[in-house]
Amino acid sequence: MPISISLGLTVLTYLFTMTSVPIESVALKLFTGLEKFEIMAIPFFILAGNFLTHGGVAQRMITFATTLVGHWHGGLALGGVVACALFAAVSGSSPATVVAIGSILLPAMVRQGFPRPFGAGVISSSGALGILIPPSIVMVMYAVSTNTSVGKLFVAGVMPGLLLAFMLGLTTWVLARRNGYPRLPRASLAEVARSFGASVWGLMLIVLVIGGIYSGLFTPTEAAAMSAVYAFVISVFVYKDLRLVQVPKVLLDSANMSAMLLYIITNAILFSFLLTYENIPQTIAEWFIHRDLSAWVFLLGINLLLLIAGCVMEPSSIILILAPLTFPILGKLGIDPIHFGILMTINMEIGMVTPPVGLNLYVASGVSGLGVSALSRAVMPWLAAMLVFLGLVTYVPQISLWLPRMLGMME
Numbered sequence: 001m002p003i004s005i006s007l008g009l010t011v012l013t014y015l016f017t018m019t020s021v022p023i024e025s026v027a028l029k030l031f032t033g034l035e036k037f038e039i040m041a042i043p044f045f046i047l048a049g050n051f052l053t054h055g056g057v058a059q060r061m062i063t064f065a066t067t068l069v070g071h072w073h074g075g076l077a078l079g080g081v082v083a084c085a086l087f088a089a090v091s092g093s094s095p096a097t098v099v100a101i102g103s104i105l106l107p108a109m110v111r112q113g114f115p116r117p118f119g120a121g122v123i124s125s126s127g128a129l130g131i132l133i134p135p136s137i138v139m140v141m142y143a144v145s146t147n148t149s150v151g152k153l154f155v156a157g158v159m160p161g162l163l164l165a166f167m168l169g170l171t172t173w174v175l176a177r178r179n180g181y182p183r184l185p186r187a188s189l190a191e192v193a194r195s196f197g198a199s200v201w202g203l204m205l206i207v208l209v210i211g212g213i214y215s216g217l218f219t220p221t222e223a224a225a226m227s228a229v230y231a232f233v234i235s236v237f238v239y240k241d242l243r244l245v246q247v248p249k250v251l252l253d254s255a256n257m258s259a260m261l262l263y264i265i266t267n268a269i270l271f272s273f274l275l276t277y278e279n280i281p282q283t284i285a286e287w288f289i290h291r292d293l294s295a296w297v298f299l300l301g302i303n304l305l306l307l308i309a310g311c312v313m314e315p316s317s318i319i320l321i322l323a324p325l326t327f328p329i330l331g332k333l334g335i336d337p338i339h340f341g342i343l344m345t346i347n348m349e350i351g352m353v354t355p356p357v358g359l360n361l362y363v364a365s366g367v368s369g370l371g372v373s374a375l376s377r378a379v380m381p382w383l384a385a386m387l388v389f390l391g392l393v394t395y396v397p398q399i400s401l402w403l404p405r406m407l408g409m410m411e
Contacts, residue, residue, distance in 0.1 A: 003264065003313060003314070003317040004260075004263050004264040004266075004267045004268075004317070005267075007264075007267040007268065007270075007271055007317070007321070008266070008267035008270060011267070011270045011271050011273075011274050012026070012270070014274060015270075015274060019277065021277065026270070026273075029269065029270065029273045030266060030269060030270065033265075033266070033269030033272075033273075034262070034265065034266060034269065036144055037219075037221055038140060038143055038144050038150055038220065038221055039140075039144055039262070039265065040221045040224070040225075041135075041140045041150065041220055041221040041223075041224035042137055042140055042141070042224075042258060042261055042262070043254065043255075043258035043262075044221070044224035044225045044227065044228045045091075045092040045093075045135050045137055045140070045224045045227065045228075046092075046093065046137065046254050046257050046258050046261075047228040047231070047250075047251070047254040047258075048090070048091070048092070048205075048224070048227040048228040048230070048231040049090075049091035049092055049093045049096045049231075050096070050250045050253055050254045050257075051228070051231035051232050051235045051242065051250060052087070052090055052091055052096075052100070052202065052205075052231050052235065053091065053096050053099060053100045054235065054241075054242050054246065054250055055231070055234070055235030055236075055239055055241045055242045056235075056239045056241030057087070057090070057100075057199070057201075057202035057231075057234070057235070057239070057241075058083070058087055058100035058101055058104055059104055060195070060198045060199035060202060060239075061083045061086045061087055061101075061199050061202060061203075062079060062080070062083040062101060062104055062105055063195045063198065063199070064083075064086070064192075064195040064196055064198070064199040065079040065080070065081075065082035065083040065086060066079030066083075066184060066187075067187035067191050067192045067195045068082060068187075068192065069082055069169075070183065070184035070185075070186075070187065071183055071184055071185065071186035071187070072173060072183060073173055073176040073177040073181065073183055074114075074172055074173055074175070074176020074177070074181045074182075074183065075182070075183040075184040076105065076108060076109045076112055076114065076182075076184065077109060077114060077118070077119065077122045077172045077176055077181065078169055078172055078173060078176070079105070079184075080101060080105045080109070080119075080122050080123055080126060080172075081122060081126045081165060081168050081169045081172055082165070082169070083101050083105065084097050084101050084123070084126035084127050084129050084130070084165075085126070085129050085133060085161070085162075085165040086199075086202075086203065086206075087100055087101055087130070088127075088129040088130040088131075088132070088133040088161070089133045089134070089135075089161075089205075089206045090202055090203075090205040090206060090209075090227075090231075091130055092130065092131075092134075092135040092136050092137050093130050093131070093137060094127050094128050094129075094130035094131045094349070094352050094359065094360055095127070095130075095359055095360065095363045096130065097126075097127040097129065097130035098123055098124060098127035098130075098360050098363045098364050098367065099363055099367060101123060101126075101127065102120070102123040102124075102127065102363075102364060102367040102368070103367050105119070105123065106119050106120065106123060106367060106368055112182050113181070113182050114181055114182070116368060116369075116370060117370060117374060117375070117377070117378035118175070118179075118181070118378065119368070120364050120367075120368040120370050120375055120378055121375070121378035121379045121380075121381070121382060122168075122172055122382070123364055123367070123368075124353050124360045124361060124363075124364040124375060124378070124379050124382075125168055125353050125360075125379050125382030125383065125386065126165075126168050126382075127352075127360050127363075127364070128349040128350070128352045128353055128360055128386075129161060129164065129165055129168075129349070131315065131345060131348060131349055131352070132157055132160060132161045132164060132342075132345055132346060132349050133157060133158070133161035133162075133165075134153075134154035134155070134157045134158065134161070134209070134210060135154060135209050135220075135223070135224065135227065136153075136154070136157060136345065137261070137316075138315050138316065138319060138344075138345050138348050139153040139154060139157060139341065139345055140220070141265070141316055141319045141320060141323075142319050142323055142341045142344055142345065143341070144265070145268065145272065145319060145320050145323040145324050145327075146323050146324065146327045146337060146341070148337050148338060148341060149338070149409075150213075150219075150220035150221075151213045151214070151219070151220050151409070152338050152404050152409050152410060153338060153341050153342070154209075154210060154213060154220065155210070155213075155214065155403055155404045155407060155409060156338050156339070156341070156342050156400045156401060156403065156404050157342060157345065157400070158210070158403055159399055159400065159402060159403050160342055160346065160389075160393050160399055160400050163389065163392075163393075163399065164346075164349075164386070164389050167385045167386075167388070167389050168382055168385060168386075170385075171381050171382055171384075171385045172382075175381060201234045201238050201239065202234065204230075205227055205230055205231065205234075208223070208226060208227060208230055209223045209224075209226075209227055212226065214407060214409075232247075261316055264316050264317055264320065265316075265320060268317070268320030268321060271320070271321060271324075272320075272324040275324055275325060276324075280325070281324060281325050281326075281327065281328040281329075282328055284325065284326075284328075284329065285328045285329040285332055288329055288332070288333070289332055294333075295333040295334060295335050296395070298329065298333055298335070299335070299343070299394050299395070300394075302326060302343070303343070303347060303390060303394060305322070306318065306322070306344060306347035306348070306351070307347060307350060307351070307354070309322065309351070310347060310348060310350060310351020310352075310354055310358075311351065311354045311355065311356065311357065311358075312356070312357050313351075313357065314351075314357065314359055315348035315351060315352070315359075318344075318347075318348060318351070319344060319348065322344075323344065326340075327340075336397060336401060336410075338400070338401065338404065338410065339397040339400050339401055342393065342400040343390075343393060343394055346386075346389070346390050346393055347390065349386070350383070350386050350387065350390065353379045353382070353383055353386075354376075354383070355372060355373070355376045356372075358372075358376070361375045361376060361379070
């Protein structure tokens, strides 16, 4: 059964049989929960990502990335990591990144002599950068469910995103060097400049979103709307890879995806209402405090819980169910909510490549033609790097908090 329906039915059954909550207050809670301005960012970022996926932005980013790093061991694979990082910074979606980059790069890697499982492993794991490097739909959901700042989360995700991209690239380079995988000829400065010029319109979207939010020019939700309009303009009128006749299909696909996510959010709002009504988060927080459990132990336990949940549920459901449960504990243990939001996002990212419900594995399976079990084995080296990265960010909060503090967004 879909998680949204099972969640909604369970909550409604409990509310109507075991509490005296009037039905009017349930309806009111649904309405007030969904009218948050920040939630509007989700359909806009989905729309922007779909315009870019259907347009030729991905191909130009791949060309630019391979001119930068293609001459090192495993050149095309390294270019894939860089291209995934760049596309992640404009799409906000992990599966969209895997489809956009993988469908173009994977056939090229196989033609050049890379084993198909290696190429699929690179794209599956690097595609997960789509929910860590801002803009990120998962971060918007965390912000909505905990009333934290979307802008601060976006800025806090920049350094961890770059560090993880470096670690995934390093893992790729080590494997490629050990196995003697091919590399590309070194690109000239003219070729680098030419490929940058071709992809600059897509790359400008990063500046538009992050720069606009930080400068105070517009809110994260307004940035999402701007990114959707910008993506439409460059896909249809600048690059001309997307014809006007294809736009209705892109709009319909985006509406379908948005409706699915908003329905999950609707039922998660009910769940959050039930938790608050029964004082469950406060009870859990008091339990932690009375047992003198340190923040170190709490973070370790939460990471384990989120990693297990990531194996069987998709990210939006986990965030919307567990974030309201754990959020009240943070203040009592002295854990920064922005740091915790980045931690949850990283765990969701790892969940995208862990079976049996690793969404990136299913998307990459469709792109590569490999089975999910074969892909699960293929991603193991990168998964190990992601787990090391999770440990680093968990216990060195400065990695995620340094940039917001330097920009004066936090004390």
